[in-house]
Amino acid sequence: MWSSNIRAGIIGGETYVAGMGDELNDEDVAGFAVWFGPGQGFHLTEDQRKNSGYEELSKKRSPENRKWEEEVLLPMCETLDEKTIGSSAKLASYHLQFLAVAPESQGKGIGKALVMSIQSQADKLGVDTCLETATELNISIYKRMGYTVLDSITIPSTWGDSPFHFMHRRANAPIPDGAVIQA
Template sequence: MSFSIRQLINPSDKELDETADVLAKAFEYSYFLSALGGNRELVVPFLRAHLNAALLEGEIYVVEVPTDGIVGGAVWFGPQHKFISTPEQRAAGWDDIMAKLEPKFQKFWDQFLVDYDDLCETSFGPGVKLASYHLQVFGVVPDYQRRGFGRALIEAVADKAKPKGDTLVLETMGETRVAIYKAMGFKMAGSGSVRGVNDADWVFYCLKRPTAPDTETTT
């Protein structure tokens, strides 16, 4: 099946809405659902906030097919940029989502983001994530999964990162997803638990993929 990968440069609201909806479908409208108070109506706006933040300091890539248009997307933050790390990024949709949550979920997010950053620093090493291309959100709608579309989205940024030897990093949940990323060349950097909603332990796996040639020798 023919498809194309495109970076969204100065996208229209329609393209952003379509990409947010596609990402929501990829996660079956459950992306961080419990941390959104179980309100499925917030999932698409929450993902749109990710896209809005990436327009300011990140990059958005989509996969398109002739019949259905956008069927997958990836949000990346390149070296020296980080998701919702600036007031401008937060004001581009994140703050609006937080304002719609009950106070207990607002407090959850404040603490979760700190704990999550700590896990990443421990797993990847100090400063490694910020110096890398970080995959913030990534998904392909179910009908188009297992066709190489996801890999193509990853390779688009890997090709961009390779000239400078920048590393690709990501975090995910579940061993099934870990296996998928390992098949794309990622290796485990570390893992750990972060306090989730209702004191649940959320286990995250941190993976990385160097793009520079491997200069290590074996004996």
Template sequence: MSTDIRQVGSDADLTRIGELISRSFDHLGANHYLVPDEQQRLRVMAGYFGLLARYAAEGAGQVHVTGDGTAAAVWFDRTGEGDLPEYEKLLAAAAGEFLPQFQQLDEVFDANHPTEAHWHLAFLAVLPEHWGKGIGTALMNHTHRRLDAEGVAAYLEATNAQNVSLYRRHGYTDMDPFVIHVSHVPFYRMWRPANPA
């Protein structure tokens, strides 16, 4: 399918992308663990996702969004030493009373992050009413083509078995350990070598 994809840079776009990811991920166990209060979940998660999207867009990686604003991908460049200035302070402001859950997430993810050079697909989000249309695939392929041309691998933490199947179809393989847990919530570590067979 043909999907118009652009790279994001403006603050207004990043705020909307935080909200888009929050809506797209609202069904996930991870979001429910991070913010148990359903009255606050969408707002708090939008602030968190928007914070990370801003870091990526401002030099730590790249953010891509479809032209119709129904999907977005947030990537971090892990081929060198990345820096997220004032991250702890800004995370605390975004997470509020739920900060301990977000800190636990970061601790588990950091402890299990691969050391090899790669790009990290932090979030691939499609609004629920647009699932199954190939939009997520188009967003992934947009960056995979560049990574393959540059000989760079990719990494992600999938959130459920359905996503694992999707990523396997795009060249990602299970890592060891494959399953990691943040409290009771499982995540699935996956690696895509450059130019996978």
């Protein structure tokens, strides 16, 4: 599933990789982020839908899982987008689709660097940034980078309900913990 997010980002978004060594190889990858800038979106283009691998992955999932995604997850996410900033405003923003940091690299500023580098770019353009997250820990991390929670929902599923928080940062918003955004 995550590989299709990365491929979609490579095809129609922006993909960033952070490493811990002098050369970037599999062993040195500390984290990566997939962003969709203004006018871009996850599976927004035919090329992304066709070549990200998502359709093949979807076919491998159970019919119940596919039905849940189509009838519960996606409509709830679309409603949340519309309710918080509107789908057109989200499309005009930088949207963090995916962020991952290797467990051994967490707490070293890797994720923060992957987020704040785009915030710097977005600020120069006067563009807002937004993201979704599921954990209270992540909320506290993103708040320290200037994000606010606009709304939260619980997504029901047969394997357990999941919290889902929509967060937003206005362009050039102050950073609460005094972190510096590099230009």
